[in-house]
Amino acid sequence: MKSSSREDYLEALCKLGGIKGSCPSVAELAELLEQDPDEVRRHLDHLAATGDIRISGDECIELLSPGMDTGKKVMRKHQILECFFTEMLGMEPDAASREACVLEHNVSDDTIDRLGSYIKNPPCMIDNHLRKRGRRKHNFETLDDFKEDDLVIVRKLLWHGGCNRLMDLGIFPGEKIRIRRKLNNRGVVVQVKGCDIALSSEVAGMIVVEKAP
Amino acid sequence: MKFGLIGNPNVGKSLIFHQLTGLGVEVSNYPGTTVDLERGNVCFEREKLEIVDLPGIYTLDGNSEEEVMVRTLLESGDVDMLICVLDSTHLERNLYLLVQVAEYRLPTLVVLNMSDEAEKQGYQIDNEHLSSLFGVEVLTTAAIQGRNIDRIIPTAMEASRIPTLEVQYDHHIEAAVRSLMSMHMAGRVDALNALQGIGPDPDLTESAAVLAVEIEPRHRMSVHQIIAGNRHHCAHTITEAVLKYHETEPGFDIDRILTKSFPGIPILVGIMISVLLVVFTFGSWLEGLIVSAFELYAMQPLLAMGLPPLLEQLSVSIILALQAGIGIAFPFVLTFYILISLLEDSGYLTRAAFLADRAMHRLGMHGEGIIPIVLGFGCNVPAIMSIRLLHSRRERVIASFLVTMIPCSARTVIIAGIVASFVGILAALSIYLAVFVLIIITGMLLSRITPGEQFGMIMEMAPLRLPTGHNVIMKSWNRIKEFLFIAMPLLIVASIILGFLQYAGAFEAFQNYIEPFSTMVLGLPSYATTALIFGILRKEMALETLVILAGTANLNSVLTGVQLYTFAIVSVLFIPCISTIAVLYKEIGLKITLIVSLYTLGLGIFIGALINILIK
Numbered sequence: 001m002k003s004s005s006r007e008d009y010l011e012a013l014c015k016l017g018g019i020k021g022s023c024p025s026v027a028e029l030a031e032l033l034e035q036d037p038d039e040v041r042r043h044l045d046h047l048a049a050t051g052d053i054r055i056s057g058d059e060c061i062e063l064l065s066p067g068m069d070t071g072k073k074v075m076r077k078h079q080i081l082e083c084f085f086t087e088m089l090g091m092e093p094d095a096a097s098r099e100a101c102v103l104e105h106n107v108s109d110d111t112i113d114r115l116g117s118y119i120k121n122p123p124c125m126i127d128n129h130l131r132k133r134g135r136r137k138h139n140f141e142t143l144d145d146f147k148e149d150d151l152v153i154v155r156k157l158l159w160h161g162g163c164n165r166l167m168d169l170g171i172f173p174g175e176k177i178r179i180r181r182k183l184n185n186r187g188v189v190v191q192v193k194g195c196d197i198a199l200s201s202e203v204a205g206m207i208v209v210e211k212a213p
Numbered sequence: 214m215k216f217g218l219i220g221n222p223n224v225g226k227s228l229i230f231h232q233l234t235g236l237g238v239e240v241s242n243y244p245g246t247t248v249d250l251e252r253g254n255v256c257f258e259r260e261k262l263e264i265v266d267l268p269g270i271y272t273l274d275g276n277s278e279e280e281v282m283v284r285t286l287l288e289s290g291d292v293d294m295l296i297c298v299l300d301s302t303h304l305e306r307n308l309y310l311l312v313q314v315a316e317y318r319l320p321t322l323v324v325l326n327m328s329d330e331a332e333k334q335g336y337q338i339d340n341e342h343l344s345s346l347f348g349v350e351v352l353t354t355a356a357i358q359g360r361n362i363d364r365i366i367p368t369a370m371e372a373s374r375i376p377t378l379e380v381q382y383d384h385h386i387e388a389a390v391r392s393l394m395s396m397h398m399a400g401r402v403d404a405l406n407a408l409q410g411i412g413p414d415p416d417l418t419e420s421a422a423v424l425a426v427e428i429e430p431r432h433r434m435s436v437h438q439i440i441a442g443n444r445h446h447c448a449h450t451i452t453e454a455v456l457k458y459h460e461t462e463p464g465f466d467i468d469r470i471l472t473k474s475f476p477g478i479p480i481l482v483g484i485m486i487s488v489l490l491v492v493f494t495f496g497s498w499l500e501g502l503i504v505s506a507f508e509l510y511a512m513q514p515l516l517a518m519g520l521p522p523l524l525e526q527l528s529v530s531i532i533l534a535l536q537a538g539i540g541i542a543f544p545f546v547l548t549f550y551i552l553i554s555l556l557e558d559s560g561y562l563t564r565a566a567f568l569a570d571r572a573m574h575r576l577g578m579h580g581e582g583i584i585p586i587v588l589g590f591g592c593n594v595p596a597i598m599s600i601r602l603l604h605s606r607r608e609r610v611i612a613s614f615l616v617t618m619i620p621c622s623a624r625t626v627i628i629a630g631i632v633a634s635f636v637g638i639l640a641a642l643s644i645y646l647a648v649f650v651l652i653i654i655t656g657m658l659l660s661r662i663t664p665g666e667q668f669g670m671i672m673e674m675a676p677l678r679l680p681t682g683h684n685v686i687m688k689s690w691n692r693i694k695e696f697l698f699i700a701m702p703l704l705i706v707a708s709i710i711l712g713f714l715q716y717a718g719a720f721e722a723f724q725n726y727i728e729p730f731s732t733m734v735l736g737l738p739s740y741a742t743t744a745l746i747f748g749i750l751r752k753e754m755a756l757e758t759l760v761i762l763a764g765t766a767n768l769n770s771v772l773t774g775v776q777l778y779t780f781a782i783v784s785v786l787f788i789p790c791i792s793t794i795a796v797l798y799k800e801i802g803l804k805i806t807l808i809v810s811l812y813t814l815g816l817g818i819f820i821g822a823l824i825n826i827l828i829k
């Protein structure tokens with residue numbers, strides 16, 4: 001059995017265990033993996049032999065701890081890659097998921113850790129203009145592209161890990177906000193839910209908005 | 214019975230706490246004034262009730278220090294009842310927190326504060342309706358006028374109820390919460406928190422993480438985002454139902470002037486410089502009066518009495534200590550505190566933070582960093598405590614360096630008392646300039662080498678308001694009280710000991726020892742270096758010790774202008790005072806405290822030596 005398909009199996013089992021909260025059956029696994037149940041059963045026997053899982057009867061596949069560890073690790077890699085593709089590179093979610101499925105088997109733990117912390121806290125100090133130029137291609141405008149007194153609607157927050165505070169303040173996809181003040185350095189004050197909130201240019205550059213009709 | 218005062222930042226919790234308990238806590242017009250739990254007591258029908266003032270928070274499921282502190286307090290069951298203070302002018306955003314507070318199912322009283330401003334702005338809130346939606350009692354107050362404050366405790370005791378509001382979450386979230394609740398016998402709040410990756414129970418968070426992974430891709434949002442969205446929706450719907458708004462005549466918006474680059478930045482610089490100038494000129498004038506009064510009415514009569522030498526020496530020490538202490542406390546420190554309180558209460562500091570944001574980035578912080586820096590001019594101790602409002606450790610580390618270098622009022626005393634009086638006002642200002650340049654260089658250096666990530670600023674602007682005289686006086690008095698009642702006795706005792714040591718000739722030995730270093734490196738007589746060392750106890754003691762050791766308040770008769778200048782600049786830079794070191798240790802840990810102390814020590818000696826070499 002190839003190591004990549006072992007990882008795929010364990011990942012799928014982890015996922016199923018998560019949804020159902022109990023141990024999944026062979027039929028369910030086959031459905032998720034879009035494979036023939038017999039082939040799945042053959043692979044499962046292999047996995048049972050290496051001590052990753054235990055099969056009790058036909059209906060219950062139980063993940064043992066080595067299998068569980070691998071499965072979770074792969075799942076995390078998948079998420080981080082997918083998040084990077086969609087949030088940072090602006091790929092379509094389906095394509096991102098497919099790419100992640102391939103890459104998750106080859107990427108090293110260290111790379112994933114770094115990527116994960118990069119997504120959480122992208123370096124805000126990158127020259128704004130440089131980043132802007134790169135982003136123009138994707139054709140979306142951020143808060144700091146508008147001028148004073150414009151009324152805009154929030155579409156998306158690019159700053160994956162750090163935007164909780166923004167959301168708590170009401171800067172949330174779908175919210176209408178007014179730009180009250182904009183400095184030359186692109187720092188802005190916006191009015192959200194009746195409150196004035198000051199944002200650095202880096203933060204304003206993370207908020208994708210479009211002009212309100 | 215224990216009450217917790219909970220609510221968004223800057224809604225008036227601490228003012229209400231002060232009015233209920235009579236304790237002098239910090240009340241300022243910027244978010245994040247209170248950083249720690251404050252406890253106080255109040256008597257109601259012969260029963261002692263405890264009230265806890267909590268730091269202001271925007272949400273109960275965040276990871277910032279205050280949010281964790283408040284959440285832990287609620288979970289620990291340490292408070293029996295909550296008084297949730299809302300700002301009536303920002304109802305919707307405040308309801309977002311109330312919706313979360315309601316989920317903790319503790320008996321709650323809702324206080325709609327700031328009703329005076331809400332009325333002026335044309336907001337009208339339907340209390341009955343709000344009360345029926347949440348299932349709790351609602352009380353309208355205006356803490357600044359004291360309106361209805363006396364009804365808070367009676368109403369809470371009689372009518373606070375457990376909230377009944379249920380937020381409708383997305384069905385995936387509801388399903389996940391239900392399965393976590395049944396799988397782990399967890400409560401609803403614990404399950405919701407666990408889904409967002411927080412909570413003390415590792416098993417619960419682990420199962421929740423697996424479920425979260427399932428939910429997130431379907432919504433293309435994090436669980437926190439989904440939950441926040443549902444809560445915002447709930448808060449919005451409620452606001453629509455209970456809030457009426459009558460268009461009012463918009464007055465002139467002063468922010469049109471204050472937050473524009475021009476004339477905002479010149480105004481900012483102007484305000485800072487005028488604060489310093491007022492402290493300098495008004496302070497020196499008042500100090501002159503006080504010092505000469507002491508000379509005339511205390512020192513001369515004492516010397517005329519012809520007491521035995523030991524007794525005379527000790528009495529002189531006491532009078533010198535009183536003279537120096539009072540001559541500092543009222544003219545400089547109190548004036549400064551009053552000016553800073555005015556700035557704090559007007560809401561201007563948040564404007565300053567917004568304008569200074571870019572410049573502060575160069576120093577490795579963001580705009581909010583200006584608050585500790587401004588407070589640092591008063592006293593480094595509260596300034597260091599306020600660095601908690603910065604979000605990352607990196608910023609706190611940088612701020613702790615820079616704040617300890619800021620010339621606090623005690624150091625202003627040295628600059629004013631030595632350089633401005635004996636050398637000249639321009640020389641005094643040049644010390645400020647030198648210190649600022651050093652601070653900027655240090656900041657730029659630190660922003661390069663300090664590890665950690667940098668966040669941008671996300672800060673709520675405080676509304677502009679006329680400061681009330683009562684609060685300004687109360688706050689300045691509370692701050693100066695610490696000086697009068699803690700520092701003054703210390704000063705007198707130290708002065709007596711010094712006088713005694715001098716009488717017994719004990720300094721000779723130490724001074725012989727330090728002499729070579731002192732004259733060679735700094736070009737100062739050894740007693741001046743001894744005085745510098747006393748400055749570590751409290752900065753202004755450097756000046757007092759110098760006066761005592763030199764045996765005259767007329768310092769220019771014993772030291773040259775350059776020596777006085779060197780003395781002042783070294784003592785301004787040189788090691789923070791003991792109390793600053795203590796709070797630094799508490800706030801940021803031993804390692805950074807040591808590095809800060811050594812850095813400033815080295816810097817002080819280096820600059821002193823530099824002046825000595827260059828001038829010689």
Ligand SMILES: Nc1nc2c(ncn2[C@@H]2O[C@H](COP(=O)(O)OP(=O)(O)OP(=O)(O)O)[C@@H](O)[C@H]2O)c(=O)[nH]1
Pocket residue numbers: 220221222223224225226227228229239240241242243244245246247248267268269270326327328329330354355356357358558684
């Ligand atoms: N106009 C008006 N101002 C008020 C009222 N209550 C409080 N204030 C002012 O609001 C500001 C903030 O008050 P604080 O008591 O410090 O607020 P807090 O909720 O403790 O704030 P944090 O400690 O930052 O969470 C102060 O300047 C008060 O004078 C009120 O009812 N009306």
Ligand SMILES: [Mg+2]
Pocket residue numbers: 226227228239240246247267268269
């Ligand atoms: Mg407070």
